Amino acid sequence: MTSYEQSTELEEDFIDDSDNQIILADERYRIIGDILCEAYEPGKEKWTLSDMLDKVFLHKYLGIPIFLVIMWAMFHFTFQASVVFMVIIQNSFNWLGDLVSQIPIPWLASLLSNGIIAGVGFILSFVPPVFFLYLAISILEDTGYLSRAAFVMDRMMVKMGLHGRSFIPLLLGFGCSVAAVMAARTVEGRANRYTTILVSPLMSCAGRLPLYVLIAGIFFPTIAGTIVFLMYILGIVMAIIMASIFKKTLFEEETSPLLMELSMYQVPTLHGAVHHMWERGVLFLRQAGTYLLAGSIVIWVLSSFGPNGFGVPIQESFVSIVGQFVQPLFAPLGFDWRIVVALIFGFMAKEAVVQSLAIIYSVQSETAIAASLLANISPVTALALMVFVLLYVPCIATIGAIRSETDSWKWTALTISYQMVLAYLMAGLVVFLGGIFVG
Amino acid sequence: MxxxxxxxxxxxxxxxxxxxxxxxxxxxxxxxxxxxxxxxxxxxxxxxxxxxxxxxxxxxxxxxxxxxxxxxxxxxxxxxxxxxxxxxxxxxxxxxxxxxxxxxxxxxxxxxxxxxxxxxxxxxxxxxxxxxxxxxxxxxxxxxxxxxxxxxxxxxxxxxxxxxxxxERDGSGAIHPPGDGESDDHLHYHPKYHHHGQYERLKPPSIKYDTSIERKLKIIVGMLEEEDREILDRFPPRWLALRILERDPDILSMIQDPALKTKLLEVVL
CATH class of the missing domain: 3.40.50.300 (P-loop containing nucleotide triphosphate hydrolases)
Structure with missing residues (x-):
């Protein structure tokens, strides 16, 4: 049943377009309509619950607002539900940190408490939001709503000259950009596929969530869920805008309408939802256990040692030297050298941004990261930082995936550079607008 | 067979x-x-x-x-x-x-x-x-x-x-001789994997589109008849015209003559 509405609605979308292909498709559907009129008689009790839901969820004008509301609710839930657990985990690591800082060997105590526990331990406190977000996403997926969301977005994307099927890989980008890049294989046509690959890192992946949760929680505690939601929406909007720009400048291929099989709505099973959540959560844990752990040691070494050896004030450490060197570039955005260092490490994995900040602040002083951030940057800069992290260079794993999927360094370089420029411009815009409104 | x-x-x-x-x-x-x-x-x-x-x-x-x-x-x-x-x-x-x-x-x-x-x-x-x-x-x-x-x-x-x-065919010879273009018999063509001289008699299309579309299809077939008999021979003519109208990249790339191509692309609905 559902698919009927689809085809007719797709048609309506195309009517203002005066393209031969569309006129012909239109004509075919007109004839099909005539045929059905003559040879087909629908049964009386047609209105299944699934159809009724689709009438609402796939509504021409209500579809997108409903999608936004559901997304918002999802992030709000994620944030609210995880706060308690995050505090518990943070407190346990604080306690553990205090314990190991009693170790009489100063460098070891510092490595364990300021490096590993401040870094990896801090990242681990973001496990609850990751778990809850993926619980919510997999429930939406299992009910069948997510494919409807793709359908609803398709309409908007087709208007922007994009292939609708692109949205499905992009949805996967919420989990991991690597998955999204790989899934772009399912997109028809070279132009569509490349465009999808180019923009998929703009979708906010799980690695970026810790920073949003941290910053939103510190600077905008009352509307944290909404802020996180806005970041995800900004990612989608940017992906759509960039895709249509690429589509118009780099490629000259036609788009084809999306025909999707929408299965009936289903009641999600607890088992399925938990399973998905677990899969994604474990991936996050594995990251934390492997190269975020290694990274935390590297960051600790660089921030505890300087040209003059161990125990130098943080201003004389290696990270500070590197950070101070690059920092002028980011001065217009209000990023201090610590943030710049964190962003450099974020290139390895986006989670490392939060981790580096935590370690640097921890090595530097006794105050908690929240207080240090509040003291060091303004809310506008904080917002700009979130936008920057959302949009700037994809992590190494994603770059590898883009390289292998496009089989070209040229496209890979293009992805990295356009994202860098876009991130800088958008963060700059935030600072500029913030300057006007906040004064 | x-x-x-x-x-x-x-x-x-x-x-x-x-x-x-x-x-x-x-x-x-x-x-x-x-x-x-x-x-x-x-x-x-x-x-x-x-x-x-x-x-x-x-x-x-x-x-x-x-x-x-x-x-x-x-x-x-x-x-x-x-x-x-x-x-x-x-x-x-x-x-x-x-x-x-x-x-x-x-x-x-x-x-x-x-x-x-x-x-x-x-x-x-x-x-x-x-x-x-x-x-x-x-x-x-x-x-x-x-x-x-x-x-x-x-x-x-x-x-x-x-x-x-x-x-009744025994696998040899022509099924149908090539039709005569002059006498408006377009219902034949020579499929790629058929034997030389083996032509296909096409079934007339049972559903025709709006006259405005059909007119454009005729114009395209007419142009091909004058300037590119070869491609017309390889595909069903009306089908070919539809693909050209739809800007099918595979078909368009087979039309060698750039002048003809431009002329064909000028036919729009």
Whole structure:
């Protein structure tokens, strides 16, 4: 049943377009309509619950607002539900940190408490939001709503000259950009596929969530869920805008309408939802256990040692030297050298941004990261930082995936550079607008 | 001489079930040349005639954008099966008929199968198969493949759809001599994989589009007749005109003369 509405609605979308292909498709559907009129008689009790839901969820004008509301609710839930657990985990690591800082060997105590526990331990406190977000996403997926969301977005994307099927890989980008890049294989046509690959890192992946949760929680505690939601929406909007720009400048291929099989709505099973959540959560844990752990040691070494050896004030450490060197570039955005260092490490994995900040602040002083951030940057800069992290260079794993999927360094370089420029411009815009409104 | 039958339909319409029901264990699987798309072929004998069935990939349209669509389209155009069986999910008639209309553009000997009849009955829908058959000018068979219902009927209908000259052919010589362009006989062409001199007599399209569209198609065929007989010889002319109107990249790239191409692209709806 559902698919009927689809085809007719797709048609309506195309009517203002005066393209031969569309006129012909239109004509075919007109004839099909005539045929059905003559040879087909629908049964009386047609209105299944699934159809009724689709009438609402796939509504021409209500579809997108409903999608936004559901997304918002999802992030709000994620944030609210995880706060308690995050505090518990943070407190346990604080306690553990205090314990190991009693170790009489100063460098070891510092490595364990300021490096590993401040870094990896801090990242681990973001496990609850990751778990809850993926619980919510997999429930939406299992009910069948997510494919409807793709359908609803398709309409908007087709208007922007994009292939609708692109949205499905992009949805996967919420989990991991690597998955999204790989899934772009399912997109028809070279132009569509490349465009999808180019923009998929703009979708906010799980690695970026810790920073949003941290910053939103510190600077905008009352509307944290909404802020996180806005970041995800900004990612989608940017992906759509960039895709249509690429589509118009780099490629000259036609788009084809999306025909999707929408299965009936289903009641999600607890088992399925938990399973998905677990899969994604474990991936996050594995990251934390492997190269975020290694990274935390590297960051600790660089921030505890300087040209003059161990125990130098943080201003004389290696990270500070590197950070101070690059920092002028980011001065217009209000990023201090610590943030710049964190962003450099974020290139390895986006989670490392939060981790580096935590370690640097921890090595530097006794105050908690929240207080240090509040003291060091303004809310506008904080917002700009979130936008920057959302949009700037994809992590190494994603770059590898883009390289292998496009089989070209040229496209890979293009992805990295356009994202860098876009991130800088958008963060700059935030600072500029913030300057006007906040004064 | 085996009679070539192609099965085609949207994904998830029960095409494979019908293929298995028709051919039983007499089938083998391979790949389409140069593609990662699976090719399934099978055989069956009915009333003394031997049928070779090819299961084409499930597709919604025949745009040649994806490998699946390209495989299906190339098979229909270049190999010219004797009968094309379009399997339709009767519960999703509107969407499925889109492919049916595309197949009519191919001017093949079409048999339409309304599968999943049980679902239709459960929903209380009524489909008038006779009327549908009249409109499409093609036989319509209703089946429930999962319960093996309607399979004999389908075999019988396929046999009836085979043109007499094919049933009687012995594999040598021309089936149909090339038609005469002057006398308005466009209903012939020479498929890529047919023997030299073996022309195909096309079934007239049972559904014509709006006169404004048909007029443009005639204009395009006219242009090709004057300037590119060769390409006109290789494809069904009306089908070719439709693809040119749709700006089909594969077809457009075959038109060598840039002046002609420009002229063709000026025809818009």
């Amino acid at each position: 085996k009679i070539k039958v192609a099965l085609i339909g949207n994904p998830n319409v029960g095409k494979s079930v019908i293929f298995n029901n028709l051919t039983g264990s007499r089938q083998h699987t391979g790949n389409w040349p140069g593609k990662t798309v699976e090719k399934k072929e099978g055989y069956y004998v009915y009333k003394g005639y031997e049928f070779e069935v090819v299961d084409l990939p499930g597709v919604y349209s025949l745009n040649a954008l994806s490998d699946d669509e390209r495989v299906a389209r190339e098979y229909l155009i270049d190999h010219r099966p004797d009968v094309v069986v379009d399997i339709v999910n009767a519960g999703q008639l509107e969407r499925n008929l889109y492919l049916t209309l595309l197949l009519i553009e191919y001017q093949v000997n079409l048999v339409v199968v309304l599968n999943m009849q049980d679902v239709v009955q459960a929903k209380g829908d009524r489909i008038d198969a006779d009327k549908l058959s009249k409109i499409l000018k093609a036989p319509v068979v209703t089946t429930t493949a999962t319960k093996k219902k309607g399979m004999e009927e389908l075999k019988k209908t396929i046999l009836q759809a085979v043109p007499v000259e094919i049933l």
